[in-house]
Structure formats: structure tokens, C-alpha cells
Amino acid sequence: MKKKNVLLIVVDQWRGDCLPMLGHPVVETPHIAALAAEGVxxxxxxxxxxxxxxxxxxxxTGLYMMNHRAVQNTIPLDARHTNLALELRKAGYDPALVGYTTTTPDPRVTAHADPRFTVLGADMQGWRPVGSWGLKMEAYFSWLAAQGYSLPGNPWDIWLPQDLDPDEIGASRKPSRIPARLSDTTWFTERGIDYLRSARGKPWFLHLGYWRPHPPFIAPAPYHAMYDPARCPSPVRAASARAxxxxxxxxxxxxxNIQRNSFFQNGQGLGSAMDDAEVRQMRATYYGLMRxxxxxxxxVFGYLKxxxxxxxxxxxxTSDHGEQLGDHHLLGKVGYFDQSYHIPMLVRDPSRAADGTRGTLVDHFTEAVDTMPTLLxxxxxxxxxxxxGRSLLPFVREGAAPARWRTExxxxYDFRDIFYSRPETALGLEMDECALAVxxxxxxxxxxxxxxxxxxxxxxxxPQQLNSVAGQPEYAAQQLVCAQKMLDWRxxxxxxxxxxxxxxxxxxxxxG
Structure with a gap:
């Protein structure tokens, strides 16, 4: 029997519309596009x-948030849930992790003094880390020092612009101080290829994670200047932040309340105060990080070949979530708009059974919970x-949706107070009232x-969701239908x- 290897690539904060095969007017990703031509x-x-x-x-885990209940960064994941890595171990794999899973451990089975409770999240049980950030990116910073790079007192200052102008308070046309050969994206790749070298001759499963295009929104040369801000789309938003x-x-x-300093190492002021030119520059940088x-x-693909x-x-x-990128006067991944939730998903099946669907696009609704069933x-x-979730393989091998596939x-989203954001207090809500579902x-x-x-x-x-029609009489019947669909789903x-x-x-x- 032929050995089976799996490469699961998880990028961070990559919007689903930022792919050339989906018609994005600016982004160019030739290697991903070539992968899409061989897959779905x-x-x-x-x-x-x-x-x-x-x-x-x-x-x-393949679970909706209402079931896994790790509802925010810093909120623990119940140890009783199985996950992809644990299921892979049942199949004889030793699943390797490059990157991170942002998982806070279960405090009922973990000592409360454990250092993993001092950070946003550590590694999910079952994975074998072969290129972990560490708890505070110390593995990457230590690699930089080993390469002879002189780290500043605050290591994060490697993501400041070169020749920083004191008047710069966010988006910059300048490159980052760290060169591309030493970037975090290069580091993740090196760790991934190191693992692949060690795994030759046996079936392997690699979760290859990348931090980018997550902020800080600054790219190393030459990626900082690959895209002209004037060609980048303007944000979709109301006429003013107040409106x-x-x-x-x-x-x-x-x-x-969203501040620029969460997205730019030199950031000052509100993200919603960014004008059109600043947003376009931010997008040019974001696209450069993608490239x-x-x-x-x-x-990585070349090594496999x-x-x-x-x-x-x-x-x-795929990705963990999207990015507002100035749309609706927002930065980050918050709230209820599509920009935060729509993510990429490409599947390239090497088997001959998938030859008939190569290069195709699927228009049906699919979800992140489908990833684990597909791989298994x-x-x-x-x-x-x-x-x-449900397996996506029928789309990949038969080119058709399985029976009774979802139509929505x-x-x-949970917006309770955590240490870096306090909407619960600002809105005068109880913790468990800070929830929405779409x-x-x-x-x-x-x-x-x-x-x-x-x-x-x-x-x-x-389509841009600028005007809610909730409560308008002509929409009352359809709104009730949707509310009933949500109840059915739950x-x-x-x-x-x-x-x-x-x-x-x-x-x-x-x-069952």
C-alpha cells in the first residue's frame, strides 16, 4: 500500500477574498495558484x-464554538474533547506541529501555576512540536541571535520600519528592519523543511503554520514594495466612523476602541481614524506578507517534488480567521462581518480519483469544522x-455536493472581557450575555x-452589510425563518x- 502523507498549511489572519483564483484585483500568489490548479x-x-x-x-476539533466553548483567546479548551492530533495517533501517525494552536489548557487537569496560563495560548494536546514559537516567540528570537543578528532590547522592534520617521504612526511604505532571509516566515519554512528531511521514508503528518499575514503590518524588503497602494481596493465602510x-x-x-498599536509596532491613535490612503498602504503591506x-x-512544494x-x-x-483591514472602520478579527470569518480553503488530493476536479471552484458553503473530517x-x-463537520472529499473526487449538504x-463570536479588551464592561453586560451567533x-x-x-x-x-433591516415589516417573515434556522442548527x-x-x-x- 502506498504511503500517505499530509501537509496541513494554516496561515494566520488571511482573508478569504485575497486569492487570485477568486478574482482579487491585486494579490499574486503563483505557488498557491499552481496548487489550486491541481486541486479544488x-x-x-x-x-x-x-x-x-x-x-x-x-x-x-471539528466542533462548533457552542460545543468546544474555548470562546476567546485565553479561555481554556476542555481536556475531554478529542482533536485531530489525537485521532491521527490512533491511525499510527506522530503528528508534527510547526507554528502554534493558541490553546489554553484545562485548569482542572493543569496546575494553576503553569506558565501556559500567562500567555494567549500554548499547544493543543496530541501534537509533537517540531517548530514551536515557544510561549513568547523565544524560539524565533533565539534563532535570530544564533544567525548573528543583533536583537534590540525589545525584540519586537525588528518590526519597526527602517529609518523610522517620528511622525509615522502606523502604515508605512518602508521595509521592516528584519531582512526577509531572517523573517518569521522564513523561520517557519526552515522548521517545516527540517522536519520533512527527518521524516523521509515513513508516512508523516505536518501542521505547517505561518504567523503571517498577521500584524504587525510591515513586510521585509522586497515584499514591502511589491504592491502599489494606489491599485489596492479602498475600504468598504460607512461615510464616517461615527455613522x-x-x-x-x-x-x-x-x-x-481598537488602537493602531495592536497592528503597527509604531502605531498611535485609533484604527478607525485611518484615512483611505493609510488603509491602502496597509493593504499593500498585507498583500506583500502574503506574497x-x-x-x-x-x-516547501519544491522540496516535496x-x-x-x-x-x-x-x-x-486554510486559515484560522480573516481580517477587517479597514472595512467597516475596523482592524482585526472582531464582531460579525464577513471579512473576519471568510477564509481560504484549498484541497489538493494527489490520488487519481481527484483528476476530474482539478482546478475547479466550489460555490457551496463550507466550514472550518469540515477540515478534520476531510483529513480523516x-x-x-x-x-x-x-x-x-463533514468531509469535503466528495467535492474533491466526485465534483458534487454530498446529499443534504448545508445551504447556509x-x-x-464571544466578546467577554479579556485582559486586552473590555467590551463586556463597556456595554454593561454579564459575561455570559456577551455572545452572538450568525x-x-x-x-x-x-x-x-x-x-x-x-x-x-x-x-x-x-452585500456590504451597511444597513440592517431588522424589524422592518417587509422582512419580518424572512427574519423569523432565519431565526428558526439558527434554532434548528443548535x-x-x-x-x-x-x-x-x-x-x-x-x-x-x-x-452513528
Whole structure:
């Protein structure tokens, strides 16, 4: 039997619309485009939660946030949940991790003095780290020192612009102080290739993570100047930050509180105060960081081809979440807009069974929870009953949706207070009231809040979601339909790890 290798590439904060095969007017990623030509691209793929911790929890457990409940960065993941790595171990793999999973451990089985409780998140159980950041990026900074690079007193200052002008308070046309040969993107690639060298001759599974295009939004030369800001799209937003903020109190909080210094090492002032030129410059830099990843992935793909492993390896490329990038006067991954949740998903199956679908685009709604079932299916392993997603292999091998495929997408957001953001306090809510859930199909988007009025968007008339029509009489019936769909979804996907078992006079029975 031919050996089976899997390369799962997880980039951080990559918007789903920023792919050339989806018609982006500026971004160029030739290696990813070549990968897409040999695989299938999922156009409407969404993460189930933001930011990193909740998104990665859904990606790697196959569970909706309402089931895994790692609802924010810093919130623990229940140790009872299985995950992709643990399932792979049942198949005889020793799953390797380059990057991070942003997982806070379960405090019921972990000493409270554990240093992992002092950071945003550590590594999920089951993975073998072969290129971990460490808890505070110390592995990368130590590598820089070993390369002879003189680190500043604050190591993060490597992401300041060269020849910093005191008047620069954010987006810059200048390159970062760290050269591309020593960038974090290069470091992740080196760790990935080192692992692949060590794994030759045996089936392997590698989670290859990249930090970019996550902020700080500054790129090393020559990537800093690859894209002309004048060619970059302008942000989609209301005429003013004040007008935008009127849509909902949560949106107002973020418009009035997200600071530039979370996105630029030299940042000062509010992100919502960025003018059109600044936003375009930020986008040019963001696209440059994407191009740098693409070049480094070219090295990884080249290694697989040179060593004869390309035709034995399933490659999946995705992200944990998107990025607002100035749209709706926001930076980061927050709230309920598509820019934060729409993410890339490419699957390149090397088997002959996938020859008929190469280079195709799938228009059906797919979700991050589908990743784990897809990978297990390809390896001939069962999907745990608790898993909320479904395998994407029928799209890849048959070019058609499986029976009863979803007709809408769902995602959730929790905005409780954490140490670096306090919307709960600002809005006067209780912790467990700080929740929203979204159901979205091709025509409508319904946003339900636990403790405030809902939002409802007619995507045919308002695709940019600038004007909620919630409560308008002509939309009352359709809004009710969407609310019922959300209730159906929650009932269907309520936690079910043991609900397939039942006692009987003949003993234990199992279904599903």
C-alpha cells in the first residue's frame, strides 16, 4: 500500500477574498495558484469563530464554538474533547506541529501555576512540536541571535520600519528592519523543511503554520514594495466612523476602541481614524506578507517534488480567521462581518480519483469544522460522532455536493472581557450575555445577540452589510425563518459525544 502523507498549511489572519483564483484585483500568489490548479478551491469557506484560539479550536476539533466553548483567546479548551492530533495517533501517525494552536489548557487537569496560563495560548494536546514559537516567540528570537543578528532590547522592534520617521504612526511604505532571509516566515519554512528531511521514508503528518499575514503590518524588503497602494481596493465602510458605529453598540465599542498599536509596532491613535490612503498602504503591506508566504511555500512544494513525495501527499491550505483591514472602520478579527470569518480553503488530493476536479471552484458553503473530517476521511479513518463537520472529499473526487449538504453557514463570536479588551464592561453586560451567533445564506444574514436586538441584512440589496433591516415589516417573515434556522442548527449540533449509545435489555447499543 502506498504511503500517505499530509501537509496541513494554516496561515494566520488571511482573508478569504485575497486569492487570485477568486478574482482579487491585486494579490499574486503563483505557488498557491499552481496548487489550486491541481486541486479544488472552496469559494465560500468560513471559520466558525474568531479570534485565533476559538477559530483554531473549531479547525482542530471539528466542533462548533457552542460545543468546544474555548470562546476567546485565553479561555481554556476542555481536556475531554478529542482533536485531530489525537485521532491521527490512533491511525499510527506522530503528528508534527510547526507554528502554534493558541490553546489554553484545562485548569482542572493543569496546575494553576503553569506558565501556559500567562500567555494567549500554548499547544493543543496530541501534537509533537517540531517548530514551536515557544510561549513568547523565544524560539524565533533565539534563532535570530544564533544567525548573528543583533536583537534590540525589545525584540519586537525588528518590526519597526527602517529609518523610522517620528511622525509615522502606523502604515508605512518602508521595509521592516528584519531582512526577509531572517523573517518569521522564513523561520517557519526552515522548521517545516527540517522536519520533512527527518521524516523521509515513513508516512508523516505536518501542521505547517505561518504567523503571517498577521500584524504587525510591515513586510521585509522586497515584499514591502511589491504592491502599489494606489491599485489596492479602498475600504468598504460607512461615510464616517461615527455613522458606522450607529449600526450596533458592539460595533460602536470596536470603532471607538481598537488602537493602531495592536497592528503597527509604531502605531498611535485609533484604527478607525485611518484615512483611505493609510488603509491602502496597509493593504499593500498585507498583500506583500502574503506574497512572502507564497514564495516560502514554493520552497516547501519544491522540496516535496525534488524528494519524490509530491504525488504521495495530500495538501490542505486554510486559515484560522480573516481580517477587517479597514472595512467597516475596523482592524482585526472582531464582531460579525464577513471579512473576519471568510477564509481560504484549498484541497489538493494527489490520488487519481481527484483528476476530474482539478482546478475547479466550489460555490457551496463550507466550514472550518469540515477540515478534520476531510483529513480523516482521506486517511481512511472514521470521524468521531461529536464532530460537527463533514468531509469535503466528495467535492474533491466526485465534483458534487454530498446529499443534504448545508445551504447556509454558521459562525459565533464571544466578546467577554479579556485582559486586552473590555467590551463586556463597556456595554454593561454579564459575561455570559456577551455572545452572538450568525446564520447566513446566499440572500440573507441574521445576527442574533444574547442580550440585544438582532441585526438582519438583505445581501441581495446590501452585500456590504451597511444597513440592517431588522424589524422592518417587509422582512419580518424572512427574519423569523432565519431565526428558526439558527434554532434548528443548535438543536441538531448540540453536544452528542455519547448520544449514539443506549442501554437496552440486550446490553449496550451504538448508533452513528
Amino acid at each position: 478551491t472552496f469559494k465560500r469557506h468560513y471559520t466558525q469563530a474568531v479570534p485565533c484560539g476559538p477559530g483554531r479550536a473549531s479547525l482542530l 458606522e458605529a450607529q449600526q450596533h453598540p458592539l460595533l460602536r465599542y470596536y470603532v471607538e 512572502e508566504i507564497d514564495d516560502q511555500l514554493g520552497r 525534488d524528494t519524490g513525495q509530491w504525488d504521495d501527499t495530500l495538501i490542505v491550505l 476521511d482521506w486517511l481512511g479513518r472514521p470521524t468521531p460522532r461529536a464532530c460537527d 453557514v454558521h459562525y459565533e 446564520v447566513q445564506d446566499a440572500h440573507y444574514k441574521y445576527v442574533h445577540f444574547a442580550a440585544s436586538a438582532p441585526l438582519f441584512f438583505d445581501l441581495r440589496r446590501d 438543536l441538531l449540533h448540540a453536544e452528542r459525544t455519547l448520544t449514539g449509545y443506549a442501554a437496552s435489555p440486550e446490553g449496550l447499543r451504538s448508533r
